[in-house]
Amino acid sequence: MPVVGSYRFQTGVSAFFEMATADARAVLPSHLEPIEVRHERSVLSVSAFLFDDSVVGPYTEVMFAVIVPPSVAAWGEHAKAGLYPFLCATSSAEARRIKAERFHFPYHEQSIDAQFIETADRVRIRVFGAGAPILDLSVTPESWETTTHLLQGFMMNGDERLRTMLHISGDYTVHENERGDMKLFPHPFTNALLRQDVSPYPFREHWFKNGTEVFHKLEAF
Amino acid sequence: MSDMNKYSSIPRATTEASAPVRRLEVDELDASRPTVPAAMEYDYTNFYFGAGDDAFALLAPFDDWWSQVQPAGYYLYELPLHSAPGTRVDVKDTKTGEIRRNLVNFASYNYLGLSYRPEVKAAIKEAADIYGGGSSGSPILSGTTELHRAFTEEVAAFKGKEASLVFPTGYSANVGTIAGLMRSGDLIVADQFAHASIVDGMILSKAKSRFFRHNRADDLDRKLAGFAGKKLVIVEGVYSMDGDVPPLAELIEVCKKHGARLMIDEAHSAFVFGPSGKGVAEAQGVDEEIDIHLGTFSKSLGGQGGYVTGSRKLINYLRGFSRSRFFSCALSPVVVAGLRKSLELVQSEPHLRDKLWRNVARMQQLLAERGVPFGESTSQVIPIMIRDDARIFMIGEEIFRDGVFINPVRYPAVGKHKSRFRMSISAAHTDQDLEEGAETIARVLRKYGICQS
Numbered sequence: 062m063p064v065v066g067s068y069r070f071q072t073g074v075s076a077f078f079e080m081a082t083a084d085a086r087a088v089l090p091s092h093l094e095p096i097e098v099r100h101e102r103s104v105l106s107v108s109a110f111l112f113d114d115s116v117v118g119p120y121t122e123v124m125f126a127v128i129v130p131p132s133v134a135a136w137g138e139h140a141k142a143g144l145y146p147f148l149c150a151t152s153s154a155e156a157r158r159i160k161a162e163r164f165h166f167p168y169h170e171q172s173i174d175a176q177f178i179e180t181a182d183r184v185r186i187r188v189f190g191a192g193a194p195i196l197d198l199s200v201t202p203e204s205w206e207t208t209t210h211l212l213q214g215f216m217m218n219g220d221e222r223l224r225t226m227l228h229i230s231g232d233y234t235v236h237e238n239e240r241g242d243m244k245l246f247p248h249p250f251t252n253a254l255l256r257q258d259v260s261p262y263p264f265r266e267h268w269f270k271n272g273t274e275v276f277h278k279l280e281a282f
Numbered sequence: 283m284s285d286m287n288k289y290s291s292i293p294r295a296t297t298e299a300s301a302p303v304r305r306l307e308v309d310e311l312d313a314s315r316p317t318v319p320a321a322m323e324y325d326y327t328n329f330y331f332g333a334g335d336d337a338f339a340l341l342a343p344f345d346d347w348w349s350q351v352q353p354a355g356y357y358l359y360e361l362p363l364h365s366a367p368g369t370r371v372d373v374k375d376t377k378t379g380e381i382r383r384n385l386v387n388f389a390s391y392n393y394l395g396l397s398y399r400p401e402v403k404a405a406i407k408e409a410a411d412i413y414g415g416g417s418s419g420s421p422i423l424s425g426t427t428e429l430h431r432a433f434t435e436e437v438a439a440f441k442g443k444e445a446s447l448v449f450p451t452g453y454s455a456n457v458g459t460i461a462g463l464m465r466s467g468d469l470i471v472a473d474q475f476a477h478a479s480i481v482d483g484m485i486l487s488k489a490k491s492r493f494f495r496h497n498r499a500d501d502l503d504r505k506l507a508g509f510a511g512k513k514l515v516i517v518e519g520v521y522s523m524d525g526d527v528p529p530l531a532e533l534i535e536v537c538k539k540h541g542a543r544l545m546i547d548e549a550h551s552a553f554v555f556g557p558s559g560k561g562v563a564e565a566q567g568v569d570e571e572i573d574i575h576l577g578t579f580s581k582s583l584g585g586q587g588g589y590v591t592g593s594r595k596l597i598n599y600l601r602g603f604s605r606s607r608f609f610s611c612a613l614s615p616v617v618v619a620g621l622r623k624s625l626e627l628v629q630s631e632p633h634l635r636d637k638l639w640r641n642v643a644r645m646q647q648l649l650a651e652r653g654v655p656f657g658e659s660t661s662q663v664i665p666i667m668i669r670d671d672a673r674i675f676m677i678g679e680e681i682f683r684d685g686v687f688i689n690p691v692r693y694p695a696v697g698k699h700k701s702r703f704r705m706s707i708s709a710a711h712t713d714q715d716l717e718e719g720a721e722t723i724a725r726v727l728r729k730y731g732i733c734q735s
Binding site: 094096099100101102129130131132139140141142203204235236237238264265 | 323324327328330331343347474481484485490491492493697698699700
């Protein structure tokens with residue numbers, strides 16, 4: 062599998078929130094279906110990464126994605142999950158440019174600043190835009206293990222349907238104990254979510270440390 | 283690529299139970315213990331949708347996965363019993379082909395031990411002689427016998443309601459009641475841990491569906507707020523994976539505030555909770571404040587079927603609009619005959635309920651003494667918390683082979699890292715059953731660092 066991009070990170074979190082399926086469908090292209098955790102409730106993934114080594118050097122990134130089923134029939138490896146990123150933001154304009162070109166992620170045009178504050182029982186990510194708060198997300202740990210996850214990312218380039226394989230490796234913890242939280246502030250980056258029916262607490266919290274995110278070549282399908 | 287390499291996760295090296303359970307260090311673990319296949323990190327949710335236009339596109343990938351996980355643990359489901367679901371059972375080990383005999387049974391719902399009582403079996407035999415095996419028709423056509431009619435009245439009388447309706451299963455009772463009553467444009471709000479039959483009823487009704495946080499009246503209040511139109515709130519009497527009960531008085535207050543009707547599914551609580559066995563609503567003193575009472579006959583009565591009770595007007599309406607009843611064959615009269623006898627025993631032998639609660643208290647004591655974590659259960663459903671999705675089947679296999687029949691439950695039936703064994707206590711369990719079962723479970727859990735003592 063040809064590698065297109067490799068990013069080493071110090072911290073990476075992904076918190077899963079329930080969102081209305083109607084809202085999820087509104088952001089998904091017609092060929093993708095949201096996974097429902099229960100009737101009419103789909104999954105919003107809010108992820109934040111503190112990259113300490115990449116082609117553009119260290120930077121931070123925040124991503125909103127809808128969780129979708131991975132396509133298992135046509136691929137040689139089974140992915141654990143699929144995701145469709147519908148809005149991203151970074152602290153680096155260059156990182157934004159490269160990922161938009163390579164992966165067609167839809168980026169917020171202004172740079173953001175994300176602080177990762179780690180304590181023994183949680184990591185808190187405070188995201189700002191021009192000094193104004195955008196997002197305050199906390200994720201908590203359960204037991205840690207070293208693991209690799211294979212995921213599928215889905216993107217659109219105009220009318221072209223694309224997908225990529227994505228490996229994330231590192232120290233990892235996940236649980237559904239509902240100890241995390243998220244606060245969204247009015248901002249162009251979050252306004253769409255503020256209008257939607259999104260749960261204020263994550264039903265699943267993922268936390269990676271000291272890992273690597275590897276993107277493989279995009280394929281049209 | 284080998285089959286194993288298709289699954290990308292690396293099996294975990296260590297495990298951790300939730301506090302205050304002691305955590306094993308790596309060097310304390312038995313190095314010879316078999317590792318968990320990487321495929322076990324995957325589950326049914328990975329095979330729900332698939333690419334391609336062929337409706338069979340997912341069959342081959344699923345079969346590939348299943349061929350690895352079935353012998354690694356999933357075989358523990360659908361193990362065939364070779365005996366009645368009593369407190370001791372003979373079960374076929376489909377992995378080895380052996381019949382494992384005289385296992386202590388904590389897997390069956392037979393909470394009052396009624397399914398195999400001689401009086402029940404005699405009633406069944408008598409009905410079989412008269413009616414044969416099946417009802418041979420929908421209840422509205424030819425499927426209703428005099429047994430059905432009498433039983434329906436007896437259920438209503440027992441529950442203290444004007445009327446009742448009997449369904450072929452508990453599943454169809456929920457689906458038929460919810461979809462029979464609610465329509466597109468209405469709102470249904472259910473507890474987030476509501477049973478699949480409740481959720482499926484909500485889907486079939488086409489009403490707007492919301493879920494409130496488990497047992498949280500404040501969240502129910504938020505979910506009902508601002509909706510103008512018909513509203514139905516649905517809770518359960520005992521939640522089947524955690525064994526806890528709802529705070530009904532608080533929930534009723536919220537329902538009244540918003541003009542919502544309240545339905546309770548007492549599948550696991552009817553016939554065992556409350557002074558006369560009506561259920562959790564009776565036990566909490568709010569029976570009359572709940573609009574729709576629903577339940578099953580497969581748990582405490584040890585038979586099969588479901589029911590809904592309430593006002594005569596409600597039941598008359600549902601008789602016409604519950605499609606899952608209307609378009610199903612009626613319960614077999616043989617089953618109904620057994621249920622009638624079981625219901626009679628529930629009323630004539632209240633000491634069975636006393637015995638059940640003594641057994642529940644005894645088992646909680648035995649588990650606590652051995653440091654077995656069993657959650658927040660306040661009922662005869664006791665979750666043995668393992669919290670290790672990868673190894674629960676391995677632990678379950680050891681418990682099974684050491685003489686206890688108990689069901690493992692893992693994601694997606696419960697949350698990630700909330701794996702557990704679901705223990706069902708019966709009034710029929712003897713002290714020896716309880717002690718032997720608790721000791722066997724504790725002995726295995728100790729090996730895995732899940733017991734404190």
